[in-house]
Amino acid sequence: MRYFKSNGSLQTTSTRSFSIIFAFVVVLVFGYLLGSRLNDSKNRILLLFSSNIQLNQKLSPKPQQSIKSIYPGYNLTHLWSMRLADENYFRLAKLLPCRTVEYSGGPKVDKIDTCNHSAENEYSIQNTLEAQSWLYKHQHPINCTDKRFAIIQNYALSGFGSTVHQIVWAFGIALADNRIAVYQVPGKWLYGSCTSSTPDCVFLPITNCSIPSKGSATQIIQVNADLGHWSNPILPSIFQNRTFNWYRTQLLFYLTRFKPETLTHIQNVISQQFTPPSIDLHHPYIALYVRRSDKVRNREMSQSYTLKQYFDLFDADARRANISTVYINSEDEQVFNEFIQINKEKQGYYKLISIKVQRNVVFASLIHMGSEPRGKIVLEFLTDLFIEANADLHAGTLTSNWCRLVDELRLVLGKTIPFYTPENRYLMDMRRRK
C-alpha cells in the first residue's frame, strides 16, 4: 500500500483525506441541522452537498445564522419565490449537446458556453446569491439617514417588458452613483394599478427607505425611467469583473421579486387550472412564448414564426431529455390550433399545459383600459412569467422584451440551457423595444 512506499506522500495523502472527511462531516452535520430546522429530509442535504459546497465554505462557524444573514429571501431551494436550478435540472442539461451562444446589444459580445461547468461559471447560484444579497443590503441599509438617493420617475409609455427594462436601467444608474433607488410616489406606472402606481404594486418593495422629506440637490437626484437605453453602463466596483449580461439579469431579478399577494394569485391560478395543481409537479417542461401581432406589424420582428418552426428547434433535445410537457402562451389564439396539428404529426408525444388568459392584448389595447382591468391583465402576465421562469427549457424570440424577461430570470436561477429561438439572436438589449 501507498503508506509504506513514501513517507512524504503518507503525510499529504492522509492530511488531504482527513480534510476531505472532515469537510464531508461538517457539511453533513450542517445539512442535518438545517434539515431538521427546516423540517425536511435527505433531498435538501443532497442538494446542499452537491451544489452549494462553495457557499458552505464561505459560511462562518454558525451556519444556521449565516444562511439567514447571507440573504433573507434564500432557503436552499428557492430564491424568494423562484426555484433555483437543482440536481434534476443539471442532470437534464448534461443530456443535451453543448452550445455556445453570443449575446449582443451590450457594450461587448458576451458568450455563454453551456458546457463550461468550470468554477468560474458566471451564472452559478453562488454568484447569484452574492449579487442578490448585495443588492438587497444596498437597498435595505440599517439606517437610511444620510444616504444618497435616486428617485426613479417618468416611466416609459410602452409594453410591460419594455417599461421594466427601462426601470432596470434607471436602477443601474442609481447604483453606479452609489445611490439608493426609490420610486417616486405616485409613480404613474402604466402597469401599477394600486395607489402608489409603481412596480411595488406587484413586486416586493425596491427599498425600505422612504424618500427623505428634505435633502440637498446632491443627496437626492431624479432619474427618468423612460430613457430608452442605457448608453454607457457602469457596474459597481464589486461587480467590475462581471459581464454586462450577467449584471443586467441580476438587476432585473431584484426588481421583480414577487410580493406575497402576487404569488398567492399565481398559485391560485395554477392550482385551479393545472392538474396536478402545482407547477413543481409538471417538471420537466419546456416553456414557449409565441410573440407575434403588433411586434410583427411594427416590424420589430422581421417576421412571425409558425409554431412548427419552434418545435423543430427543440424537438430532438426534448426527446433526448424525455421532456414531453410543453407550456405554451401567446397573445395569438391561433397558436393553440397549430399545436393540435403539430401534435397529431408527432403522434401525440407532447402534453400541453396552458393558462386561460385574455388573448389579443397588446400595448395598444392595454393603454385604453381602466386601471382595474389592466391590473388583472398584469397578474395574468406575471402568472405566465412565473411558469415560464420555472421551466427547464425555454423557447421564444429575444427581440421580444417579454421573452428577454424570462431569459434574464432563468439565467439568475442558474439555468444556462440556451433559449431555442428561431431568430437565432441572443440579446441583452440596452435599446428600447416594446
Ligand SMILES: *[C@@H]1O[C@H](CO)[C@@H](O)[C@H](O)[C@H]1NC(C)=O
Ligand atoms: C422555500 O421557499 C419556497 C418559496 O417561498 C417554499 O415554497 C418552500 O416551501 C421553502 N422551503 C423551505 C424548506 O422552507
Ligand SMILES: *[C@@H]1O[C@H](CO)[C@@H](O)[C@H](O)[C@H]1NC(C)=O
Ligand atoms: C468558462 O467561463 C468562464 C467565465 O464564465 C471563463 O472565464 C472561462 O475561460 C471559460 N472556460 C472555458 C474552458 O471556456
Ligand SMILES: *[C@@H]1O[C@H](CO)[C@@H](O)[C@H](O)[C@H]1NC(C)=O
Ligand atoms: C431595512 O431593512 C434592514 C434589513 O432588513 C434593517 O436592518 C433596517 O432596520 C430596515 N430599515 C428600516 C428603515 O426599516
Ligand SMILES: *[C@@H]1O[C@H](CO)[C@@H](O)[C@H](O)[C@H]1NC(C)=O
Ligand atoms: C440613524 O442615523 C442618524 C444620524 O446618524 C441618527 O440620528 C439616528 O438616530 C439613526 N437612527 C437609528 C434608527 O439608528
Ligand SMILES: *[C@@H]1O[C@H](CO)[C@@H](O)[C@H](O)[C@H]1NC(C)=O
Ligand atoms: C477583478 O479582477 C482583478 C484582476 O484579476 C482582481 O485584482 C480584482 O480583485 C477583481 N475584483 C473583484 C471585485 O473581484
Ligand SMILES: *[C@@H]1O[C@H](CO)[C@@H](O)[C@H](O)[C@H]1NC(C)=O
Ligand atoms: C427516457 O424514457 C425512456 C422510456 O421511458 C427510458 O427508457 C429512457 O431511459 C429515458 N431516458 C432518459 C435519459 O431519462
